Amino acid sequence: MFVKLAVQSLLDRKGSVLLSLMAMTVSIFVLLGVNHIRHQAKDSFSNTLSGVDLIVGARTGSLNLLLYSVFRIGSPTNNISWQSFQRIASSPKVKWAIPVSLGDSHKGYRVLGTSRDYFRYFSYGHQHALAFDQGRVFDQVFDVVLGAEVAKKLGYQLGDKVVLAHGVATTSFSLHDDRPFTVVGILKPTGTPVDQTLHVSLQGIEAIHVDWQHGVRIPGRVNSQKEVEAIDLQPKSITAFMLGLNSKMATFRVQRQINNFKQEPLLAILPGVALSELWQMMAILENTLLLVSALVFVAACLGMSAMLLSSIREREREIQLLRAVGAPPGFLFMLVELEALLITLCSLILGTGLLMLSLLLAKDVLASHFGLFIKTNIFTESSVYLIAATIMASLIVAVIPSFSLYSNARLGSRR
Amino acid sequence: MTIELSNVRFHYPERPKRWVLNIPSWSLSAGEKVFVHGPSGGGKSTLLNLLSGLMPASEGSVTILGQRLEQMNSRQRDRFRANNIGYVFQQFNLIPYLNALDNIRLARQFASRKKAGANDNEIKALLSALNLSEKDWRLPARNLSIGQQQRVAIARALINKPQILIADEPTSSLDQANRDVFMSLLMSVIAENNMSLLLVSHDLSLSGYFNRVDDLKEINHIEGLA
Known part of the structure; x- marks a missing residue:
């Protein structure tokens, strides 16, 4: 019932939720894309040559x-x-x-x-x-x-x-x-x-x-x-x-x-030495790209948080009703956190799907023009960590609206 | 006693000098149907919030079914409310995007494990008994008429078999005909389940349905308080 309530609540606000979902999807696409391409580029270059002194x-x-x-x-x-x-x-x-x-x-x-x-x-x-x-x-x-x-x-x-x-x-x-x-x-x-x-x-x-x-x-x-x-x-x-x-x-x-x-x-x-020179040159660029994409993701998370915060004001009566039927403040806190988690998970599915499709389409161009052989499967160890980090980050950012709702409910109890 | 108030005073924390309630003594017996009337802004809803444990009294003691609410923590009060008190509001009684069945299931969710065991058949039987046709059970609540929404709200208030039903101006958004239908239904449900009823409203024409009618002005002595 808890999950159903969160899902139905999001569907009821599909306009604002959809915009937030799109922002999150694009940010996840960029973040995972940059991470995947930089790792794949390294792998691709490193694997091209072996045993040449x-x-x-x-x-x-x-x-x-x-x-x-x-x-x-x-x-x-x-x-x-x-x-x-x-x-x-x-x-x-x-x-x-x-x-x-x-x-x-x-x-x-x-x-x-x-x-x-x-x-x-x-x-x-x-x-x-x-x-x-x-x-x-x-x-x-x-x-x-x-x-x-x-x-x-x-x-x-x-x-x-x-x-x-x-x-x-x-x-x-x-x-x-x-x-x-x-x-x-x-x-x-x-x-x-x-x-x-x-x-x-x-x-x-x-x-x-x-x-x-x-x-x-x-x-x-x-x-x-x-x-x-x-x-x-x-x-x-x-x-x-x-x-x-x-x-x-x-x-x-x-x-x-x-x-x-x-x-x-x-x-x-020495091929290995030349490659490491290449990585040194690329390190600043790739770290900058990763930082920019992380900032884009943080901006999308804050957008989602703002959307959830404003929705709390719209849902004042609904929250009052939930309290009257016995919902504790912790339930309301978890409800908003779950909504954030659902938006993030949907964005992850859309973002990774879009990224894999884009890689599939761009694979040949990257190989023929840049000598980069990029795998379409993005689920590497580093991307799994990044996905876990995005989930954690969205949950942390959602603490702002969740806590606001929690404290309102607690305040109501103390009044 | 089902409800017993003793020297209860209440003010909002942000306005410590402005007392909203000052009730030296008031009670409600088991099976009693009490109507409390008073003007808008007279503290009726605040009184109900104190009785349901949504807000603790600033001073005094609120005893419900032999348990003192001020001695419970917030979580215990929430659970106590889910188990023992049914609530019907004036409007916005239901989560608008959930259907009738889910709105009632939601109330069951917060009751203690024994009561939460109430199954969907019980919910359906309750809705049938309240004359809500089966085709409307799965419609989002916002698509139901006000009268239908009030009946679902009664079903939701009853699902955990509470001993007390609190109604806050439940007829204010109904026309005369629907108001009479609603009140008759409410009274029959209360009688069948042997519950205590506390209904607050400014509409004195409802007083005929009750054993006892109290004027909030007579029980709430805020005049003269600093």
């Missing part, structure tokens, strides 16, 4: 190198020579080296030129190796291996032809349409930028640029596919490379050697 590229900022080489965000400042890569890769301290060549795309998805070692040594999350859903590693010059998302979204199957575009724009008019690639493999989903990537051999990247100079096709020069395959397709430059070392102890020494590389200005970074 060093990333090497042209000299630039360490964050820039990390973002373009691993997360496909931004653009490289310069390429590095193939000779430098070979020299470093052949060092006895190096266990494996994965070259990375970026700059082309297919319908908005980045193309990654690499070697077969990529499929052998690259790992993500907690040392998960890449696995094939269908097909195999590229073998021929014009073979392509698709990330899971690319295959799913574009509906590609093994054997389909894929035309790459020069540059990374979503819509490109510089197509390598004379040299299509054949899909030979599709990877299993990883929840990392790998899913949004087309993987070709470095020779494939060289091959499609044979008749190109400075980013445009040379007019009048057209080599057939066979002629191109006969050309020496050894790459002259690559964008970056990842290194796995035989001993972790040697990491800093190898890093120093690469940073002091005489032949070419190079930069070697």
